[in-house]
Amino acid sequence: DAGVIQSPRHEVTEMGQEVTLRCKPISGHDYLFWYRQTMMRGLELLIYFNNNVPIDDSGMPEDRFSAKMPNASFSTLKIQPSEPRDSAVYFCASSLRQGGINTEAFFGQGTRLTVV
Amino acid sequence: GENVEQHPSTLSVQEGDSAVIKCTYSDSASNYFPWYKQELGKRPQLIIDIRSNVGEKKDQRIAVTLNKTAKHFSLHITETQPEDSAVYFCAAPPGGILTGGGNKLTFGTGTQLKVEL
Numbered sequence: 001d002a003g004v005i006q007s008p009r010h011e012v013t014e015m016g017q018e019v020t021l022r023c024k025p026i027s028g029h030d031y032l033f034w035y036r037q038t039m040m041r042g043l044e045l046l047i048y049f050n051n052n053v054p055i056d057d058s059g060m061p062e063d064r065f066s067a068k069m070p071n072a073s074f075s076t077l078k079i080q081p082s083e084p085r086d087s088a089v090y091f092c093a094s095s096l097r098q099g100g101i102n103t104e105a106f107f108g109q110g111t112r113l114t115v116v
Numbered sequence: 117g118e119n120v121e122q123h124p125s126t127l128s129v130q131e132g133d134s135a136v137i138k139c140t141y142s143d144s145a146s147n148y149f150p151w152y153k154q155e156l157g158k159r160p161q162l163i164i165d166i167r168s169n170v171g172e173k174k175d176q177r178i179a180v181t182l183n184k185t186a187k188h189f190s191l192h193i194t195e196t197q198p199e200d201s202a203v204y205f206c207a208a209p210p211g212g213i214l215t216g217g218g219n220k221l222t223f224g225t226g227t228q229l230k231v232e233l
Contacts, residue, residue: 031220033220033221042205042223042224043160043205043223043226045220045221045222045223055220056220091159091160101148101167102148102209104150104162105150105162105221106162107159107160107161108159109158109159
């Protein structure tokens, strides 16, 4: 498996524009996470899915952020409209929980978003 | 939810010395404690993890210790090398099956480790 794949790697957009980040988890993993990383706030969990169903979106900053997982191999994180304070690195991660046992979360390479 | 605190925020050691990073967690039911290493501009990657049924785990130059009573766990790196320079994150999930926390991780704020020649 090629690991967790995110696209694009870099995104520069103007304030007010819609931004869509994409993620393909590792095949067979049943959990998918979206994290945001900034110098000020570190790694923050935005939302996570279990078997394509959103479980906890309490980390989503505001209504401008939305995430979907239409199937087991694809997820999107959308920001509309984008603002300069959304500039960060966004990581997608996936993992497998077997028999109630937590296992390693594998991270994608991240999308560096810059909103100007 | 889980609260994870990590110290120190920066750590500078001489090559060959040991480095220790400490974390505390709040959820007494947490049962899995991974450590991630993130090199500059790269993704976090797991370097070692420990489960609540053991007190220590070692993998070559790195080891993790867990004190469930005190709710803290530590990363130990011995014989540090320049390539150990990176940011290290501890993490913990909400505890156990019954809490329904699933596999999500709360990360510490990170420790910037610098190994100087």
